[in-house]
Amino acid sequence: MTTLESFLGAPPWPRQLATAALFLLPALALTVQSGYSYGAALLLIGALCSLRRWPFAAQDRWTWGFAVAMGGMGVFWWLLANPQESLGGTWDRPSKFALGIACLLFVSPTAPRPRAQFWGLLAGCLGAGAVALWQVHVEGAPRASGFPSGKTNAIQWGNLALLLGTMLAVQAITLREHLGRAALALAGLAALMALNASVLSLSRGGWLALLLASPVGLYLLWRFDRRALWRMLGGAAVVLAVLGAANHAVLAERWNVMEKEMLVYDAEREAGNSVGQRLEHWRFAWEVGLEKPIFGWGMRGYLEEKEKRVAAGQYEPSIVEYIYTHNEPLDMFVKAGIVGVAWLLLFYAVPLCMFWPTRARVAAYARQGAEVRAQMLALRLGGVCIPLLYAGFGMTQVFFAHNSGIMFYLFMTMLTWAAVLGMDAQYAGGPGASSSPLPHVPPTERQSRA
Numbered sequence: 001m002t003t004l005e006s007f008l009g010a011p012p013w014p015r016q017l018a019t020a021a022l023f024l025l026p027a028l029a030l031t032v033q034s035g036y037s038y039g040a041a042l043l044l045i046g047a048l049c050s051l052r053r054w055p056f057a058a059q060d061r062w063t064w065g066f067a068v069a070m071g072g073m074g075v076f077w078w079l080l081a082n083p084q085e086s087l088g089g090t091w092d093r094p095s096k097f098a099l100g101i102a103c104l105l106f107v108s109p110t111a112p113r114p115r116a117q118f119w120g121l122l123a124g125c126l127g128a129g130a131v132a133l134w135q136v137h138v139e140g141a142p143r144a145s146g147f148p149s150g151k152t153n154a155i156q157w158g159n160l161a162l163l164l165g166t167m168l169a170v171q172a173i174t175l176r177e178h179l180g181r182a183a184l185a186l187a188g189l190a191a192l193m194a195l196n197a198s199v200l201s202l203s204r205g206g207w208l209a210l211l212l213a214s215p216v217g218l219y220l221l222w223r224f225d226r227r228a229l230w231r232m233l234g235g236a237a238v239v240l241a242v243l244g245a246a247n248h249a250v251l252a253e254r255w256n257v258m259e260k261e262m263l264v265y266d267a268e269r270e271a272g273n274s275v276g277q278r279l280e281h282w283r284f285a286w287e288v289g290l291e292k293p294i295f296g297w298g299m300r301g302y303l304e305e306k307e308k309r310v311a312a313g314q315y316e317p318s319i320v321e322y323i324y325t326h327n328e329p330l331d332m333f334v335k336a337g338i339v340g341v342a343w344l345l346l347f348y349a350v351p352l353c354m355f356w357p358t359r360a361r362v363a364a365y366a367r368q369g370a371e372v373r374a375q376m377l378a379l380r381l382g383g384v385c386i387p388l389l390y391a392g393f394g395m396t397q398v399f400f401a402h403n404s405g406i407m408f409y410l411f412m413t414m415l416t417w418a419a420v421l422g423m424d425a426q427y428a429g430g431p432g433a434s435s436s437p438l439p440h441v442p443p444t445e446r447q448s449r450a
Contacts, residue, residue: 017046018112021193023120023413028191029408030161030197031127033147042412044099047106054106062354063108067101069350070410072343073400074098080299080321080335093406100410107414111422114375117382117415118175121168122190128161129193132200144200156404158201159393162210163408165194166389167382170217173225173232174378178371191281192239200248202254209392216388224357271316278396281325284309289334296337299323324401328394331401348387351413355383355420364428376423381438383416 025039047054074097081090132144145154150192172179174189179187198206261275271280288295288305297305303323310320325331332340357380365373390399390409399405 010082014046014050014106014110015112017042018107018415018418019116020413021107022112022114022419023116023123025408025411025415026117026128026164026167029124029128030146030157031124031131033152036405036407036411039415040103040407043103043107043137043411043414046110049104049212054102054109055269057105057109059105059108062350063104063417065350066354066413066417067104068345069105069347070097070101072349076092076332076336076340077400080340080449083300083303088176092403093196093400094407096403096410100414101196104414104417105410107418108421110340110418114379114416114419115424117379117419118168118171118187121127121164121171121382124164125190125194128164128197129190132193132197136200143202144197153402153404154201155205155397156399156402157205158198158203159209159389159397160404160408161194161201162198162203162206163385163389164389165191165198166210168194168383170381170385171378173228174381176376178374189280191416192242195239196243198244199243199250202250204254204258205393205396206389207388208395212392212395213385213388216384220357220384224377226268232410265380269316271318276316277318278326281322281331282318282327284315284319284325285325285330287332289330289337291398292337293333294337295339296333296335299335302335307440326397327397328400331398347398348391351387351417352384354413354417355380356379357384361428364424368427372423372427376420376427379416379420379423383413383420386413386416 021039021042023039025036026223028035028038030036050298077097078090078094081093108226128146130209131146135141135144143154146152146157146160168187169191172184172191176184187366218229225232258275261273262279263268264270264273264450265276265279269276269280271277284306288302288309296302300369307320309315310317325431329341332344336343357377362373362377364377368376390405393399393405400409
């Protein structure tokens with residue numbers, strides 16, 4: 001009996017609910033306040049309403065792997081909770097990981113319709129782009145940050161806009177032969193608007209993440225679409241030129257400010273600005289972390305040691321007001337040592353391995369039609385973008401310290417994975433597997449219609 005058959009049975013509602021969540025999560029993520037929570041809430045409701053089913057459903061080994069990685073991260077965030085926070089604050093982040101495991105086990109066998117994610121990404125990118133243009137060019141805000149204006153973290157918002165735009169661009173490129181011209185043109189516009197939203201957020205770390213991820217993207221493009229490689233590179237150059245021309249003044253100012261702050265820090269150890277404060281925090285985290293490299297200082301020890309050494313004049317006072325180091329691996333290193341860094345890397349690596357289009361995974365679809373193969377690849381490549389870009393975002397921001405960072409990573413990963421598993425259950429090399437156009441129908445629904 002397949003995972004789908006053991007879980008879904010006759011009622012179709014889990015699949016419909018998961019499909020709605022797969023669309024709503026990216027569609028609303030950056031357009032309304034806490035928009036990434038709506039799709040997650042649907043999954044939690046589904047998990048609560050089917051407690052008699054999902055705990056006993058057969059699960060893929062990678063699903064269990066991700067569940068273990070999530071549970072471990074929840075434990076780390078509980079151990080590293082800020083001692084100055086209330087009990088609710090202490091349990092806020094760990095509870096998200098715990099509830100995320102329940103939602104993962106619920107949604108993994110539900111086989112949401114894969115094309116829902118494409119349309120959700122398209123709507124989300126258009127929404128993020130429109131919000132950014134409104135805030136900067138109508139309201140006159142200094143940087144785009146989502147709603148409510150001025151109260152959300154512009155770095156988080158801008159980086160997630162970049163992730164949405166990248167995922168949409170990857171899926172549109174992969175599915176281009178199977179989308180109408182209007183849909184393809186709209187997807188191109190939406191991806192461009194999301195990238196522009198990232199620029200208008202003035203978040204420089206996201207573009208560093210994109211640069212770091214580029215070699216992997218070029219390799220995958222060379223592997224799966226070698227004939228289109230130069231055409232895609234040319235298109236990327238045009239996009240960058242358009243974005244650069246449209247935001248020349250903003251980009252030039254941000255570059256000049258960054259260059260000046262780096263020079264001042266190098267010459268005078270000035271840490272009272274964005275770049276200087278980061279560099280000083282990184283220096284502190286590395287030097288202090290080396291004194292307890294295995295298990296780190298813990299949150300309390302980290303805060304106390306920072307205050308003591310700043311008071312002794314070893315580090316600049318500007319780092320005292322921040323409890324995070326603006327670098328995910330370094331933050332984990334100074335607080336939880338090599339053990340914590342290893343688990344963080346595992347948390348990135350498990351989803352990357354889950355989605356990576358290995359030769360065996362691609363070969364399993366060899367008997368299917370071109371559209372089915374393209375949809376499978378679009379889902380997997382979109383999934384690869386999530387941990388890859390998050391690892392890059394973590395170079396300049398402790399992304400998982402924020403609600404948006406945790407929620408988007410957990411739920412976008414599990415929903416994409418559920419869609420991949422659904423396609424694998426129906427199409428992956430089974431005898432006589434259907435090559436009908438998407439969206440596909442799970443085996444149980446096909447049997448009930450027969």
